[in-house]
């Protein structure tokens with residue numbers, strides 16, 4: 363007589379759900395020469411994220427190129443949509459929020475160019491810009507992502 367144990371009827375060994383875990387590591391993203399050639403700011407895709415590299419007084423900083431206000435690019439593809447790097451900050455071209463390149467913190471007023479709408483205000487509270495650890499090795503610029 364054939365008996366089927368209940369354990370053979372359990373879930374398959376591999377679940378349909380797959381969780382991908384990627385360990386962060388130092389990755390070469392660009393070079394100091396490329397950043398200089400691009401005018402001191404350069405956007406590079408690293409591990410699926412658009413990272414803005416900005417050179418200030420010989421140091422290279424890496425921040426998200428996606429503004430924490432509405433997610434618009436800080437440095438876009440057109441000449442009309444270019445965030446400025448000034449006083450250690452990158453300034454969003456859409457609503458002029460200035461983000462500290464070292465910490466990502468908002469410097470000054472949140473969205474000074476955005477209308478203060480009745481009921482909803484400036485759409486969202488002040489949020490810092492994500493930052494990435496970066497380092498320069500020779501002329502290579504690496505990011506921890």
Ligand code: FES
Nearest residue numbers: 429431432454457
């Ligand atoms: S989208 Fe950048 S400050 Fe509004």
